[in-house]
Amino acid sequence: MKTKRHVAVVGAGAFGGWTALYLLRSGARVTLLDVWGAGNSRASSGGETRVIRGTYGPNSPYTAMAEHALKLWHKHEKEWKRQFLIRTGVLWMAASGEDSFERGSVEMLRRAGTKYEELSVRAINKRWPQINLEGVNWGIYEPAGGYLIARIICQAVAERFVAEGGEYRQVAVSSEELETGKWKNLALADGSALAADLYVFACGPWLGKLFPRTIGDRLRPTKQDVFFFGPPAGEKLDVQYLPVWADHRDRFRYGIPGNQGRGFKIADDTRGPLFDPTAGERVVSADGLRA
Numbered sequence: 425m426k427t428k429r430h431v432a433v434v435g436a437g438a439f440g441g442w443t444a445l446y447l448l449r450s451g452a453r454v455t456l457l458d459v460w461g462a463g464n465s466r467a468s469s470g471g472e473t474r475v476i477r478g479t480y481g482p483n484s485p486y487t488a489m490a491e492h493a494l495k496l497w498h499k500h501e502k503e504w505k506r507q508f509l510i511r512t513g514v515l516w517m518a519a520s521g522e523d524s525f526e527r528g529s530v531e532m533l534r535r536a537g538t539k540y541e542e543l544s545v546r547a548i549n550k551r552w553p554q555i556n557l558e559g560v561n562w563g564i565y566e567p568a569g570g571y572l573i574a575r576i577i578c579q580a581v582a583e584r585f586v587a588e589g590g591e592y593r594q595v596a597v598s599s600e601e602l603e604t605g606k607w608k609n610l611a612l613a614d615g616s617a618l619a620a621d622l623y624v625f626a627c628g629p630w631l632g633k634l635f636p637r638t639i640g641d642r643l644r645p646t647k648q649d650v651f652f653f654g655p656p657a658g659e660k661l662d663v664q665y666l667p668v669w670a671d672h673r674d675r676f677r678y679g680i681p682g683n684q685g686r687g688f689k690i691a692d693d694t695r696g697p698l699f700d701p702t703a704g705e706r707v708v709s710a711d712g713l714r715a
């Protein structure tokens with residue numbers, strides 16, 4: 425009998441979790457490891473919600489990838505009988521003047537076969553009169569987009585991985601010696617070691633620390649604040665009234681209508697200061713709140 429290849433996947437975020445599950449399904453023996461657990465609060469994938477959209481500018485591979493991902497979400501929701509993607513639609517608002525990003529996006533959406541509508545300001549105002557459209561020239565609306573319940577999905581994927589026969593361990597992989605290539609077994613923080621045929625490192629913002637020479641500061645985690653506001657009662661800012669929106673006027677801001685009563689999310693995607701994902705203080709800045 426042919427023995428299965430053993431793959432160790434380090435990191436149970438969006439990338440590691442799905443990689444582990446797909447490797448398992450392709451016939452490998454898989455061990456998935458994570459220091460703080462799938463969808464933990466330090467992980468990039470550990471947030472309450474994440475947007476899925478195809479508007480990514482000209483020549484972006486993300487548009488076709490997002491279209492493919494929408495199909496996979498649909499498939500897995502059906503299979504697992506759970507909802508992961510809240511299909512609010514995504515409205516991208518383009519500023520008056522320079523709109524080459526949006527024009528290029530439309531072409532990419534068309535090529536990817538993603539459903540979209542180009543909307544005039546008047547049409548946006550008619551559908552969503554609660555949005556302040558000052559300085560907006562037109563918009564792209566993707567009806568199939570929306571937001572994913574990120575941390576819950578990471579946990580669901582890890583659970584599914586175990587249910588389908590994968591091995592999950594909550595333990596840190598030691599970064600010492602990793603890059604020398606002079607190791608046979610993966611050293612773990614609990615003093616044990618793991619031997620596999622192949623190793624996949626899906627450690628998101630920690631990759632630079634794990635591989636300082638190969639990756640180092642090519643990958644620079646930064647801090648961007650995310651706010652959850654409690655809107656006044658009666659304001660039509662919930663999922664049944666508003667799409668996910670992206671505002672490309674002076675800077676790039678985006679928002680997600682309240683998910684399960686957790687508040688109206690607003691984030692500014694302008695690159696912030698460097699941030700240590702292990703020990704950095706996750707406190708919003710006064711400047712961020714003012715902006």
Ligand SMILES: Cc1cc2nc3c(=O)[nH]c(=O)nc-3n(C[C@H](O)[C@H](O)[C@H](O)COP(=O)(O)OP(=O)(O)OC[C@H]3O[C@@H](n4cnc5c(N)ncnc54)[C@H](O)[C@@H]3O)c2cc1C
Pocket residue numbers: 434435436437438439440457458459460461462463464466467468469470471473474475476595596597598599626627628629630648650
């Ligand atoms: C605030 C914020 C908002 C975002 N919004 C969006 C959005 O709306 N739409 C979108 O498409 N993308 C968004 N992104 C980007 C997206 O979330 C990330 O690209 C994605 O989650 C990265 O997943 P990952 O698996 O690579 O990394 P992570 O989710 O960070 O996973 C890495 C995992 O590795 C583990 N790990 C690290 N070191 C070790 C070690 N030594 N041993 C064992 N385990 C280890 C960690 O615990 C972690 O679970 C956002 C990111 C952030 C931070």
